[in-house]
Amino acid sequence: MGKGMGSGRVYGYCCDMRGMLSFLILFLLSKKPMSGTEIADEIGRRKGGRPSPGTIYPALKCLKEAGMIKEKKEGKTITYSLTKEGKKTLKTAKEKFCRAFVDVVSG
Secondary structure, eight states: OOTTGGGTOTTOSSSOOTTSHHHHHHHHHHHSOEEHHHHHHHHHHHHSSOOOHHHHHHHHHHHHHTTSEEEEEETTEEEEEEOHHHHHHHHHHHHHHHHHHHHHHHO
16 A cells, blocks of 8 residues: 555545646546646646646656556656556545535535
């Protein structure tokens, strides 16, 4: 387990959840493995503003150090994917997100 994130402290550790960045990265990687550029492009499409490399890569590094994602290098391209721990953490984060915002959606 990566430094306690899988043990219920989903929003803790060093991963920046202030802008939901780590949550979005985990969510996107649950759909398919992606490079940092692909992640930034997809977040840009969803949020209307593409995050800079200085935002994306520190979050990816943190998620990797926490054991949530792994990387595969092919030439100059690094592709990220979820680990088993990352899948568990995303599931917990989705549940907490839905509980926290159920009134916003239905109210």
